[in-house]
Amino acid sequence: MFVRRRLELIAWLVGLAILLTQFPIGECYSVAPRLPYRSSLFSSSAADTSQSSNNRNILSFDQAVMSRFACKSFQRANATVPECVTASPSDPEIIRQALECIDMARLAPSSFNTQPYKVVMVHNPEQKLALSRYCLGPNADRVRDADCTAVFLADRKVLKTLPRFSQFLQQQNRQMTKLLAFYIAVFSSGYPLPRILSAILSFSFRWAMSMLNIVTRILRLPPTLPTLSSTETWSTKNAMLVAMTYMLACSSRGLATIPMEGIDGPGIRRVLRIPSRYAIPLVIATGRAASPMTNLDWRSRRYPREEMIYENQFGG
Numbered sequence: 501m502f503v504r505r506r507l508e509l510i511a512w513l514v515g516l517a518i519l520l521t522q523f524p525i526g527e528c529y530s531v532a533p534r535l536p537y538r539s540s541l542f543s544s545s546a547a548d549t550s551q552s553s554n555n556r557n558i559l560s561f562d563q564a565v566m567s568r569f570a571c572k573s574f575q576r577a578n579a580t581v582p583e584c585v586t587a588s589p590s591d592p593e594i595i596r597q598a599l600e601c602i603d604m605a606r607l608a609p610s611s612f613n614t615q616p617y618k619v620v621m622v623h624n625p626e627q628k629l630a631l632s633r634y635c636l637g638p639n640a641d642r643v644r645d646a647d648c649t650a651v652f653l654a655d656r657k658v659l660k661t662l663p664r665f666s667q668f669l670q671q672q673n674r675q676m677t678k679l680l681a682f683y684i685a686v687f688s689s690g691y692p693l694p695r696i697l698s699a700i701l702s703f704s705f706r707w708a709m710s711m712l713n714i715v716t717r718i719l720r721l722p723p724t725l726p727t728l729s730s731t732e733t734w735s736t737k738n739a740m741l742v743a744m745t746y747m748l749a750c751s752s753r754g755l756a757t758i759p760m761e762g763i764d765g766p767g768i769r770r771v772l773r774i775p776s777r778y779a780i781p782l783v784i785a786t787g788r789a790a791s792p793m794t795n796l797d798w799r800s801r802r803y804p805r806e807e808m809i810y811e812n813q814f815g816g
Protein backbone atom coordinates (compact mmCIF):
# COMPACT_ATOMS: atom_id res chain seq x y z
CA MET A 501 0.00 0.00 0.00
CA PHE A 502 2.78 2.41 1.06
CA VAL A 503 4.85 1.55 -2.03
CA ARG A 504 1.80 2.01 -4.26
CA ARG A 505 1.17 5.48 -2.79
CA ARG A 506 4.82 6.41 -3.37
CA LEU A 507 4.68 5.20 -6.98
CA GLU A 508 1.49 7.18 -7.53
CA LEU A 509 3.10 10.31 -6.14
CA ILE A 510 6.20 9.89 -8.31
CA ALA A 511 4.03 9.28 -11.40
CA TRP A 512 2.02 12.41 -10.59
CA LEU A 513 5.14 14.53 -10.15
CA VAL A 514 6.71 13.21 -13.36
CA GLY A 515 3.44 13.98 -15.17
CA LEU A 516 3.51 17.52 -13.80
CA ALA A 517 7.14 17.97 -14.82
CA ILE A 518 6.32 16.80 -18.36
CA LEU A 519 3.37 19.18 -18.51
CA LEU A 520 5.49 22.10 -17.37
CA THR A 521 8.21 21.16 -19.87
CA GLN A 522 5.67 21.01 -22.68
CA PHE A 523 4.19 24.38 -21.85
CA PRO A 524 6.97 26.70 -20.75
CA ILE A 525 5.80 29.30 -18.23
CA GLY A 526 6.83 32.13 -20.54
CA GLU A 527 4.29 31.00 -23.11
CA CYS A 528 1.58 31.16 -20.54
CA TYR A 529 2.46 34.71 -19.66
CA SER A 530 1.92 35.58 -23.31
CA VAL A 531 -1.55 34.01 -23.00
CA ALA A 532 -2.41 36.40 -20.17
CA PRO A 533 -4.17 39.49 -21.46
CA ARG A 534 -2.27 42.67 -22.02
CA LEU A 535 -4.52 45.64 -21.93
CA PRO A 536 -3.86 48.68 -24.00
CA TYR A 537 -3.65 51.77 -21.79
CA ARG A 538 -7.04 53.03 -22.88
CA SER A 539 -8.93 49.80 -22.60
CA SER A 540 -12.45 49.44 -21.27
CA LEU A 541 -10.94 49.02 -17.81
CA PHE A 542 -9.98 52.65 -17.82
CA SER A 543 -12.77 54.07 -19.93
CA SER A 544 -13.86 56.47 -17.26
CA SER A 545 -11.06 56.48 -14.79
CA ALA A 546 -7.26 56.32 -14.80
CA ALA A 547 -6.70 57.32 -18.42
CA ASP A 548 -9.14 60.19 -18.13
CA THR A 549 -7.92 61.37 -14.75
CA SER A 550 -4.34 61.33 -16.04
CA GLN A 551 -5.47 63.65 -18.81
CA SER A 552 -7.18 65.99 -16.38
CA SER A 553 -4.00 65.96 -14.32
CA ASN A 554 -2.00 67.23 -17.30
CA ASN A 555 -3.43 70.64 -16.59
CA ARG A 556 -2.02 70.73 -13.09
CA ASN A 557 1.41 70.93 -11.66
CA ILE A 558 2.63 67.32 -11.79
CA LEU A 559 6.28 66.63 -10.94
CA SER A 560 8.54 64.66 -13.25
CA PHE A 561 9.08 61.02 -12.29
CA ASP A 562 12.58 61.71 -10.90
CA GLN A 563 11.33 64.67 -8.88
CA ALA A 564 8.45 62.58 -7.53
CA VAL A 565 10.85 59.81 -6.44
CA MET A 566 13.24 62.28 -4.84
CA SER A 567 10.60 64.28 -3.02
CA ARG A 568 8.81 61.26 -1.49
CA PHE A 569 9.50 60.73 2.18
CA ALA A 570 7.74 58.96 5.04
CA CYS A 571 5.72 61.83 6.49
CA LYS A 572 5.65 61.54 10.27
CA SER A 573 3.08 64.24 10.93
CA PHE A 574 0.15 65.55 8.87
CA GLN A 575 -1.64 68.89 8.74
CA ARG A 576 -5.22 68.56 9.97
CA ALA A 577 -7.67 69.89 7.41
CA ASN A 578 -9.70 71.47 10.20
CA ALA A 579 -7.32 72.72 12.89
CA THR A 580 -10.18 73.68 15.21
CA VAL A 581 -11.02 70.03 15.82
CA PRO A 582 -8.60 69.14 18.64
CA GLU A 583 -5.83 66.67 17.95
CA CYS A 584 -5.82 63.23 19.55
CA VAL A 585 -9.47 63.53 20.57
CA THR A 586 -11.07 62.75 17.27
CA ALA A 587 -10.26 62.45 13.61
CA SER A 588 -9.98 65.61 11.56
CA PRO A 589 -12.58 66.20 8.82
CA SER A 590 -10.91 65.55 5.47
CA ASP A 591 -10.23 68.07 2.71
CA PRO A 592 -12.40 67.05 -0.30
CA GLU A 593 -9.69 68.22 -2.74
CA ILE A 594 -7.08 65.94 -1.13
CA ILE A 595 -9.54 63.04 -1.13
CA ARG A 596 -10.16 63.65 -4.83
CA GLN A 597 -6.44 63.66 -5.57
CA ALA A 598 -5.80 60.54 -3.48
CA LEU A 599 -8.58 58.73 -5.36
CA GLU A 600 -7.05 59.90 -8.64
CA CYS A 601 -3.68 58.49 -7.51
CA ILE A 602 -5.07 55.10 -6.52
CA ASP A 603 -6.96 54.93 -9.79
CA MET A 604 -3.68 55.58 -11.61
CA ALA A 605 -1.88 53.00 -9.43
CA ARG A 606 -4.11 50.25 -10.84
CA LEU A 607 -1.87 50.40 -13.90
CA ALA A 608 0.84 48.66 -11.86
CA PRO A 609 1.73 45.23 -13.23
CA SER A 610 0.42 42.02 -11.64
CA SER A 611 1.09 38.33 -12.10
CA PHE A 612 -0.86 37.12 -15.19
CA ASN A 613 -2.74 40.44 -14.79
CA THR A 614 -4.86 38.78 -12.10
CA GLN A 615 -4.80 41.96 -9.96
CA PRO A 616 -5.01 40.07 -6.64
CA TYR A 617 -5.57 43.05 -4.37
CA LYS A 618 -8.16 45.51 -3.13
CA VAL A 619 -7.73 48.93 -1.59
CA VAL A 620 -10.04 50.61 0.94
CA MET A 621 -9.65 54.41 0.91
CA VAL A 622 -10.67 55.66 4.36
CA HIS A 623 -11.53 59.38 4.54
CA ASN A 624 -14.75 59.62 6.51
CA PRO A 625 -13.85 61.00 10.02
CA GLU A 626 -15.75 58.25 11.88
CA GLN A 627 -14.03 55.55 9.87
CA LYS A 628 -10.64 57.27 10.26
CA LEU A 629 -11.14 57.25 14.02
CA ALA A 630 -12.19 53.58 14.00
CA LEU A 631 -9.18 52.67 11.82
CA SER A 632 -6.78 54.69 14.00
CA ARG A 633 -7.73 52.56 17.03
CA TYR A 634 -6.00 49.63 15.32
CA CYS A 635 -2.91 51.55 14.23
CA LEU A 636 -0.10 51.40 16.73
CA GLY A 637 1.61 54.28 18.54
CA PRO A 638 2.14 57.41 16.39
CA ASN A 639 0.63 55.62 13.39
CA ALA A 640 -2.78 56.28 14.98
CA ASP A 641 -2.20 60.07 15.02
CA ARG A 642 -1.26 59.97 11.33
CA VAL A 643 -4.50 58.20 10.40
CA ARG A 644 -6.58 60.69 12.43
CA ASP A 645 -4.77 63.76 11.03
CA ALA A 646 -4.23 62.70 7.40
CA ASP A 647 -7.05 63.29 4.93
CA CYS A 648 -7.15 59.77 3.56
CA THR A 649 -5.61 56.42 4.43
CA ALA A 650 -5.27 53.71 1.80
CA VAL A 651 -5.62 50.22 3.27
CA PHE A 652 -3.99 47.67 0.98
CA LEU A 653 -5.39 44.16 0.90
CA ALA A 654 -3.67 41.13 -0.60
CA ASP A 655 -5.95 38.34 -1.83
CA ARG A 656 -4.91 34.95 -0.41
CA LYS A 657 -7.57 33.09 -2.41
CA VAL A 658 -7.19 34.47 -5.89
CA LEU A 659 -8.63 31.29 -7.45
CA LYS A 660 -12.00 32.44 -6.13
CA THR A 661 -11.79 35.27 -8.67
CA LEU A 662 -11.33 32.96 -11.67
CA PRO A 663 -14.96 33.30 -12.90
CA ARG A 664 -14.58 37.11 -12.78
CA PHE A 665 -11.17 36.88 -14.46
CA SER A 666 -12.64 34.68 -17.16
CA GLN A 667 -15.42 37.23 -17.78
CA PHE A 668 -12.78 39.99 -17.84
CA LEU A 669 -10.89 38.06 -20.55
CA GLN A 670 -14.06 37.51 -22.54
CA GLN A 671 -14.71 41.25 -22.55
CA GLN A 672 -11.41 41.51 -24.41
CA ASN A 673 -12.32 38.66 -26.76
CA ARG A 674 -9.92 36.31 -25.00
CA GLN A 675 -10.49 32.92 -23.50
CA MET A 676 -9.69 31.59 -20.08
CA THR A 677 -7.78 28.40 -20.86
CA LYS A 678 -7.29 25.46 -18.49
CA LEU A 679 -3.57 26.00 -18.82
CA LEU A 680 -3.79 29.62 -17.72
CA ALA A 681 -5.95 28.62 -14.73
CA PHE A 682 -3.43 25.90 -13.91
CA TYR A 683 -0.50 28.32 -13.95
CA ILE A 684 -2.37 30.88 -11.86
CA ALA A 685 -3.03 28.09 -9.32
CA VAL A 686 0.62 26.99 -9.38
CA PHE A 687 2.07 30.46 -8.90
CA SER A 688 -0.49 31.93 -6.51
CA SER A 689 -1.26 28.91 -4.26
CA GLY A 690 -4.48 30.88 -3.77
CA TYR A 691 -6.76 27.86 -3.39
CA PRO A 692 -10.35 28.50 -2.33
CA LEU A 693 -9.96 26.27 0.74
CA PRO A 694 -9.83 26.88 4.49
CA ARG A 695 -6.51 28.55 5.37
CA ILE A 696 -4.95 25.53 7.06
CA LEU A 697 -5.74 23.17 4.15
CA SER A 698 -4.56 25.73 1.67
CA ALA A 699 -1.27 26.16 3.57
CA ILE A 700 -0.68 22.39 3.69
CA LEU A 701 -1.50 21.99 -0.01
CA SER A 702 0.70 24.93 -0.95
CA PHE A 703 3.59 23.67 1.18
CA SER A 704 3.34 20.14 -0.29
CA PHE A 705 3.21 21.48 -3.81
CA ARG A 706 6.19 23.78 -3.28
CA TRP A 707 8.12 20.98 -1.59
CA ALA A 708 7.40 18.64 -4.53
CA MET A 709 8.54 21.35 -6.95
CA SER A 710 11.81 21.86 -5.07
CA MET A 711 12.43 18.11 -5.09
CA LEU A 712 11.82 18.02 -8.83
CA ASN A 713 14.13 20.99 -9.21
CA ILE A 714 16.87 19.11 -7.37
CA VAL A 715 16.35 16.07 -9.63
CA THR A 716 16.44 18.34 -12.68
CA ARG A 717 19.73 19.84 -11.51
CA ILE A 718 21.29 16.43 -10.77
CA LEU A 719 20.27 15.16 -14.22
CA ARG A 720 21.58 18.44 -15.71
CA LEU A 721 18.28 19.05 -17.50
CA PRO A 722 17.43 22.60 -18.49
CA PRO A 723 15.48 24.36 -15.69
CA THR A 724 11.78 24.44 -16.46
CA LEU A 725 10.21 24.62 -13.02
CA PRO A 726 9.62 27.91 -11.25
CA THR A 727 10.53 28.61 -7.63
CA LEU A 728 7.20 29.22 -5.94
CA SER A 729 6.27 31.36 -2.97
CA SER A 730 3.46 31.13 -0.42
CA THR A 731 0.13 32.69 -1.32
CA GLU A 732 0.68 35.53 1.16
CA THR A 733 4.06 36.40 -0.38
CA TRP A 734 2.63 36.12 -3.89
CA SER A 735 -0.38 38.36 -3.32
CA THR A 736 1.60 40.81 -1.18
CA LYS A 737 4.26 41.32 -3.87
CA ASN A 738 1.50 42.12 -6.34
CA ALA A 739 -0.29 44.50 -3.94
CA MET A 740 2.94 46.30 -3.02
CA LEU A 741 3.62 47.31 -6.61
CA VAL A 742 0.27 49.10 -6.53
CA ALA A 743 1.15 50.66 -3.17
CA MET A 744 4.47 52.03 -4.42
CA THR A 745 2.88 53.37 -7.59
CA TYR A 746 0.25 55.07 -5.40
CA MET A 747 2.90 56.74 -3.22
CA LEU A 748 4.78 58.05 -6.25
CA ALA A 749 1.58 59.34 -7.86
CA CYS A 750 0.82 61.17 -4.57
CA SER A 751 4.32 62.50 -4.39
CA SER A 752 4.12 63.82 -7.95
CA ARG A 753 1.04 65.83 -6.87
CA GLY A 754 2.74 67.20 -3.76
CA LEU A 755 0.79 64.93 -1.40
CA ALA A 756 2.67 63.45 1.55
CA THR A 757 2.38 59.76 2.43
CA ILE A 758 3.63 57.29 4.99
CA PRO A 759 3.55 53.51 4.53
CA MET A 760 2.76 51.78 7.83
CA GLU A 761 2.94 48.16 8.90
CA GLY A 762 2.48 48.89 12.61
CA ILE A 763 -1.17 47.88 12.58
CA ASP A 764 -3.49 45.31 14.12
CA GLY A 765 -4.80 43.42 11.07
CA PRO A 766 -7.74 41.56 12.69
CA GLY A 767 -8.99 44.80 14.30
CA ILE A 768 -8.82 46.66 10.97
CA ARG A 769 -10.56 43.77 9.26
CA ARG A 770 -13.36 44.01 11.76
CA VAL A 771 -13.96 47.78 11.57
CA LEU A 772 -13.68 47.97 7.78
CA ARG A 773 -15.61 44.72 7.22
CA ILE A 774 -12.78 43.11 5.28
CA PRO A 775 -13.21 39.37 4.60
CA SER A 776 -10.59 37.16 6.28
CA ARG A 777 -9.26 35.93 2.94
CA TYR A 778 -7.40 39.25 2.58
CA ALA A 779 -4.09 39.98 4.29
CA ILE A 780 -3.40 43.61 5.19
CA PRO A 781 0.29 44.14 4.44
CA LEU A 782 0.31 47.94 4.57
CA VAL A 783 -1.73 51.07 5.12
CA ILE A 784 -0.69 54.42 3.68
CA ALA A 785 -1.76 57.68 5.32
CA THR A 786 -2.03 60.48 2.77
CA GLY A 787 -2.40 64.24 3.12
CA ARG A 788 -0.52 67.49 3.57
CA ALA A 789 2.72 67.29 5.53
CA ALA A 790 2.67 69.33 8.75
CA SER A 791 6.17 70.50 7.85
CA PRO A 792 6.88 70.11 4.13
CA MET A 793 10.30 68.75 3.20
CA THR A 794 12.04 71.71 1.64
CA ASN A 795 15.57 70.78 2.56
CA LEU A 796 17.09 67.61 1.07
CA ASP A 797 19.26 67.19 4.21
CA TRP A 798 16.11 65.95 5.91
CA ARG A 799 16.04 62.92 3.72
CA SER A 800 16.54 59.58 5.39
CA ARG A 801 19.87 58.16 4.27
CA ARG A 802 20.54 54.98 2.33
CA TYR A 803 23.40 52.45 2.48
CA PRO A 804 26.14 53.25 -0.04
CA ARG A 805 25.25 52.17 -3.57
CA GLU A 806 28.10 49.63 -3.80
CA GLU A 807 26.75 47.78 -0.75
CA MET A 808 23.37 47.33 -2.38
CA ILE A 809 23.70 47.22 -6.15
CA TYR A 810 25.82 44.67 -7.95
CA GLU A 811 26.47 44.16 -11.60
CA ASN A 812 26.22 40.78 -13.28
CA GLN A 813 26.70 38.71 -10.12
CA PHE A 814 26.10 38.98 -6.41
CA GLY A 815 28.91 40.92 -4.76
CA GLY A 816 30.43 41.69 -8.18
Ligand SMILES: Cc1cc2nc3c(=O)[nH]c(=O)nc-3n(C[C@H](O)[C@H](O)[C@H](O)COP(=O)(O)O)c2cc1C
Pocket residue numbers: 568569570571639758759760761762763782799800
Ligand atom coordinates in the same frame (compact mmCIF):
# COMPACT_ATOMS: atom_id res chain seq x y z
C1 LIG B 1 6.80 48.14 4.58
C2 LIG B 1 7.02 49.40 5.37
C3 LIG B 1 6.44 49.54 6.62
C4 LIG B 1 6.60 50.71 7.35
N1 LIG B 1 5.95 50.85 8.54
C5 LIG B 1 6.07 52.00 9.24
C6 LIG B 1 5.35 52.19 10.45
O1 LIG B 1 4.57 51.35 10.89
N2 LIG B 1 5.50 53.37 11.12
C7 LIG B 1 6.35 54.35 10.66
O2 LIG B 1 6.48 55.39 11.31
N3 LIG B 1 7.04 54.20 9.48
C8 LIG B 1 6.90 53.06 8.77
N4 LIG B 1 7.57 52.91 7.58
C9 LIG B 1 8.36 54.03 7.04
C10 LIG B 1 9.87 53.76 7.10
O3 LIG B 1 10.32 53.87 8.41
C11 LIG B 1 10.56 54.75 6.16
O4 LIG B 1 10.09 54.51 4.85
C12 LIG B 1 12.08 54.57 6.19
O5 LIG B 1 12.58 54.97 7.42
C13 LIG B 1 12.75 55.35 5.08
O6 LIG B 1 12.41 56.72 5.16
P1 LIG B 1 11.80 57.50 3.91
O7 LIG B 1 10.59 56.75 3.47
O8 LIG B 1 11.48 58.87 4.45
O9 LIG B 1 12.84 57.57 2.84
C14 LIG B 1 7.41 51.76 6.84
C15 LIG B 1 7.98 51.61 5.57
C16 LIG B 1 7.77 50.46 4.85
C17 LIG B 1 8.35 50.34 3.46
